[in-house]
Amino acid sequence: MTRKAELTKKAELTKPIQAAGTTTAAPALRAHSPEVSAARARRWGAFFYAEQVLRVMKGYGWTIVMYGVGQPVAYLFAMGVGLATLVEANGAGEFGGVSYLTFIAPALLISSAVMTAANEFTFPVMDGFKWRRVYYGPHASPLTPEQIAGGQIIAVTVRFLLQSAIYFAVVALFGASPGAWGWVSILIATLAGLSFGLPLMAYAATIKEDRGQFAMVMRFIVMPLFLFSGTFFPLDTLPLSVRWIGWISPIWHGTELGRVVAYGYEEEPWLTIVHVFFLLGLAAAGWVLTKRQFAKRMAS
Amino acid sequence: MRVSELASKESRVTNHSDATPQYVITAENLTKRYGDVTAVDSISFRVPAGEAFGLLGPNGAGKSTTMKMIGGVSQRTSGSLHIMGLDPEQHGPEVRAHLGVVPQQDNLDEELKVRDNLLVYGRYFGLPMSYLKPKADELLEFAQLTDKAKSKVDALSGGMKRRLTIARSLINEPRILLLDEPTTGLDPQARHILWDRLFRLKEQGVTLILTTHYMDEAEQLCDRLIVVDKGKIMAEGSPASLIREYSTREVLELRFGSERNASIGAELEGIGERLETLPDRVLIYAHDGEAALEQVTARGLRPVTSLVRRSSLEDVFLRLTGRSLVD
Amino acid sequence: MSVLTGSFNAGDHSVTDAARRRRFGPIYSRNVRAVVARGLMATKSSNWMVMVSGFFEPVLYLISMGVGLGAIVGSVQGPGGQEISYAAYIAPALLAVSAMNGAVYDSTWNVFFKMNFAKLYQGMLYTSLGPLDVAMGEIFLALLRGAMYATGFTAVMGVMGLITTPWAILMIPASVLIAFGFASFGMGITSFMKTFQQMDWINFVMLPMFLFSATFYPLSVYPQSIQWFIQAMPLWHGVELLRQISVGVFTPATAVHVGYYLIMIALGVLLTTSRLRKLFLK
Numbered sequence: 001m002t003r004k005a006e007l008t009k010k011a012e013l014t015k016p017i018q019a020a021g022t023t024t025a026a027p028a029l030r031a032h033s034p035e036v037s038a039a040r041a042r043r044w045g046a047f048f049y050a051e052q053v054l055r056v057m058k059g060y061g062w063t064i065v066m067y068g069v070g071q072p073v074a075y076l077f078a079m080g081v082g083l084a085t086l087v088e089a090n091g092a093g094e095f096g097g098v099s100y101l102t103f104i105a106p107a108l109l110i111s112s113a114v115m116t117a118a119n120e121f122t123f124p125v126m127d128g129f130k131w132r133r134v135y136y137g138p139h140a141s142p143l144t145p146e147q148i149a150g151g152q153i154i155a156v157t158v159r160f161l162l163q164s165a166i167y168f169a170v171v172a173l174f175g176a177s178p179g180a181w182g183w184v185s186i187l188i189a190t191l192a193g194l195s196f197g198l199p200l201m202a203y204a205a206t207i208k209e210d211r212g213q214f215a216m217v218m219r220f221i222v223m224p225l226f227l228f229s230g231t232f233f234p235l236d237t238l239p240l241s242v243r244w245i246g247w248i249s250p251i252w253h254g255t256e257l258g259r260v261v262a263y264g265y266e267e268e269p270w271l272t273i274v275h276v277f278f279l280l281g282l283a284a285a286g287w288v289l290t291k292r293q294f295a296k297r298m299a300s
Numbered sequence: 301m302r303v304s305e306l307a308s309k310e311s312r313v314t315n316h317s318d319a320t321p322q323y324v325i326t327a328e329n330l331t332k333r334y335g336d337v338t339a340v341d342s343i344s345f346r347v348p349a350g351e352a353f354g355l356l357g358p359n360g361a362g363k364s365t366t367m368k369m370i371g372g373v374s375q376r377t378s379g380s381l382h383i384m385g386l387d388p389e390q391h392g393p394e395v396r397a398h399l400g401v402v403p404q405q406d407n408l409d410e411e412l413k414v415r416d417n418l419l420v421y422g423r424y425f426g427l428p429m430s431y432l433k434p435k436a437d438e439l440l441e442f443a444q445l446t447d448k449a450k451s452k453v454d455a456l457s458g459g460m461k462r463r464l465t466i467a468r469s470l471i472n473e474p475r476i477l478l479l480d481e482p483t484t485g486l487d488p489q490a491r492h493i494l495w496d497r498l499f500r501l502k503e504q505g506v507t508l509i510l511t512t513h514y515m516d517e518a519e520q521l522c523d524r525l526i527v528v529d530k531g532k533i534m535a536e537g538s539p540a541s542l543i544r545e546y547s548t549r550e551v552l553e554l555r556f557g558s559e560r561n562a563s564i565g566a567e568l569e570g571i572g573e574r575l576e577t578l579p580d581r582v583l584i585y586a587h588d589g590e591a592a593l594e595q596v597t598a599r600g601l602r603p604v605t606s607l608v609r610r611s612s613l614e615d616v617f618l619r620l621t622g623r624s625l626v627d
Numbered sequence: 628m629s630v631l632t633g634s635f636n637a638g639d640h641s642v643t644d645a646a647r648r649r650r651f652g653p654i655y656s657r658n659v660r661a662v663v664a665r666g667l668m669a670t671k672s673s674n675w676m677v678m679v680s681g682f683f684e685p686v687l688y689l690i691s692m693g694v695g696l697g698a699i700v701g702s703v704q705g706p707g708g709q710e711i712s713y714a715a716y717i718a719p720a721l722l723a724v725s726a727m728n729g730a731v732y733d734s735t736w737n738v739f740f741k742m743n744f745a746k747l748y749q750g751m752l753y754t755s756l757g758p759l760d761v762a763m764g765e766i767f768l769a770l771l772r773g774a775m776y777a778t779g780f781t782a783v784m785g786v787m788g789l790i791t792t793p794w795a796i797l798m799i800p801a802s803v804l805i806a807f808g809f810a811s812f813g814m815g816i817t818s819f820m821k822t823f824q825q826m827d828w829i830n831f832v833m834l835p836m837f838l839f840s841a842t843f844y845p846l847s848v849y850p851q852s853i854q855w856f857i858q859a860m861p862l863w864h865g866v867e868l869l870r871q872i873s874v875g876v877f878t879p880a881t882a883v884h885v886g887y888y889l890i891m892i893a894l895g896v897l898l899t900t901s902r903l904r905k906l907f908l909k
Contacts, residue, residue, distance in 0.1 A: 074835050074838050086703065086848070094699050220680065232691070238695050397646065
């Protein structure tokens with residue numbers, strides 16, 4: 001080997017690896033050092049992953065918006081206008097002095113967020129761990145399992161806020177939110193979505209084999225909660241044998257809160273506090289369980 | 301078609317003693333376009349009964365599309381195609397009754413258990429359970445999946461799924477077996493077992509139509525093959541004749557280090573029959589590789605490494621279809 | 628190796644040769660049975676719980692709306708002008724909705740998924756099955772399921788005391804008729820779909836149909852022009868047909884409702900068969 005070749009060889013060994021054949025002197029594109037990456041991931045990791053999930057959602061963003069607008073319009077017309085004629089003809093006094101439309105609007109808003117939660121915290125989680133294993137890509141980066149779970153939750157929370165805002169705008173256009181604090185129901189819907197969705201996410205993360213569990217969740221949990229949470233009629237109308245479903249339902253707690261802010265629905269102040277704590281407590285418990293389950297599942 | 305007509309067609313096809321070869325597949329100017337993309341561009345070939353016929357080509361060359369047209373599950377744009385004398389578009393069910401198919405991607409029935417996959421698939425051919433039950437057990441044995449008979453497909457490893465797909469393709473004792481990259485994803489042991497089984501099928505007169513990326517597989521199994529690229533046939537012949545025609549007997553591989561390979565070409569001019577410079581090495585195609593290496597050293601050139609090897613189908617393939625990625 | 632011995636060498640009398648000699652059509656192999664058998668086996672071995680659970684959805688609606696809202700609404704006017712309970716009023720409508728939902732789901736999402744993701748039909752169509760066998764088998768399975776749900780729901784109505792006439796038993800075949808109408812059309816429509824986003828359009832059509840087709844309140848609440856529009860929709864005819872049957876009151880309109888579905892089935896089958904190659908063979 002010539003002297004020159006030897007030198008080149010040595011230089012090659014000490015040089016960082018370069019793509020073969022790049023000899024131009026353009027400034028090299030360099031990633032920041034591993035230490036910097038790790039520090040940033042520790043701090044912002046959940047948001048990095050949230051960005052990815054939001055980008056994926058953008059793929060069906062149009063559908064989200066169409067549903068976001070179409071669903072409230074259809075439900076408010078059918079139930080709040082159509083069904084209202086039947087209901088108000090016979091039982092106008094049942095709804096605390098407000099129109100049937102005003103009565104169901106907060107319930108529909110909350111239910112819509114919970115239904116979205118039932119979708120966003122089930123199939124995507126299964127997709128992450130099993131079908132397309134999308135969680136395992138970021139898992140090989142400095143992100144932790146907790147951050148991946150957190151990122152997904154942040155992204156879905158963004159969706160809740162957007163969707164609930166659209167819903168509320170439609171409700172307001174229908175004139176179904178007379179109070180000045182009605183807009184708070186956007187936040188209540190988001191909280192209700194999380195308080196139902198996070199425990200569900202923890203459960204979804206435990207599923208190893210798809211045997212149609214999510215269809216069962218939809219049919220035996222989401223549907224009954226939607227139908228027996230004082231959505232279309234006051235919960236007291238139901239016999240005690242099914243009324244308890246409402247008491248443990250984030251939809252009922254959210255709906256009652258929503259009614260308080262939307263039209264000053266009168267209830268005991270302690271009950272209002274119970275609603276808030278119930279929703280917060282369920283969401284917090286769900287978050288703790290989800291974090292634990294994500295860490296466990298990804299380590300196995 | 302009448303039963304008697306079909307029967308007479310079959311007896312003609314299986315009559316191996318006939319002096320003129322009976323073609324089980326005849327394709328003339330077969331063309332398939334998807335919108336603006338021409339996947340298969342006017343190819344013609346004929347496959348006699350009992351032959352192992354290979355389709356070689358890079359990704360996107362049109363191999364799988366050709367297989368689909370043979371099975372009558374993809375409609376051709378133009379040209380003619382006959383399987384056992386029948387047009388698969390007009391007689392899809394009839395043609396497929398003779399076929400066994402191993403698609404490129406396993407499409408097992410994930411909702412069914414392993415053995416049930418075989419039974420149900422056999423039912424699609426209208427076969428009775430009295431035949432299918434013992435047959436399924438034999439095929440599970442063949443695929444070494446007997447102890448997985450009651451498992452869910454989901455629980456099988458990639459290699460096991462592949463073996464089950466291959467076993468499934470044999471449930472109707474097909475006369476023509478279409479294998480689209482059959483051994484991709486199999487470990488070397490499983491590959492060699494499969495080659496052995498395919499060889500036996502061939503000995504029994506089953507026609508094999510095979511696509512593969514593995515050149516050793518093509519050399520092992522195929523009597524004759526076509527190399528396709530961008531939907532066109534680039535070459536046709538037996539593996540040995542293709543090597544003779546498109547390559548030399550031996551190849552000398554030299555490495556001078558990635559900085560020098562490109563520049564050294566001129567200094568190697570005249571050695572061997574053909575010279576090819578790659579980023580990582582220089583290839584000299586020659587009848588006698590050792591002799592070529594002596595010539596190289598005689599010119600005062602000192603490669604970092606040198607290797608003399610027999611020319612293979614891979615050399616033919618790369619020469620005909622180029623080295624750049626196609627995807 | 629008997630496994631590999633193609634017995635055609637031994638003569639032309641083997642079982643496999645006999646199977647090859649059956650009469651075939653260009654897209655039909657007279658073997659719908661095999662597709663149905665596969666569906667039943669798959670249900671048995673993997674998702675029978677999900678299947679059974681589908682029965683509960685209309686029942687939950689009936690309990691919630693019929694009992695809860697019924698307590699407020701009281702009684703409403705039935706098809707013959709007589710007063711009936713609100714639960715008795717919405718029960719047939721919920722059955723019609725359930726027939727529609729089940730049939731549409733089975734013929735659209737289910738077919739789309741099996742075609743594009745599970746790749747189930749690719750496997751089937753490399754056998755001697757033709758696309759017509761597959762389509763007929765899937766529709767048959769959808770109707771079988773619809774018939775089971777309808778039977779269960781009618782029984783629940785009986786238990787809740789909502790059935791007052793023996794005619795009500797005819798709700799079961801009528802539900803199958805409704806399901807057939809939607810399933811035959813749904814499969815044809817699926818042949819035009821290429822992505823999941825396009826599949827979402829189906830829900831955009833179904834949701835308003837569910838809410839507005841006189842399901843929960845009479846059509847008379849709408850202005851005349853909207854009434855006409857809804858009366859052109861298939862679900863309204865299904866709701867009205869079942870509502871009439873449930874109380875045993877028949878009018879010339881009954882024949883119109885049945886006729887609507889017969890025409891819908893004929894057109895749907897025509898559309899689906901003409902699109903079979905597009906649906907299954909690409």
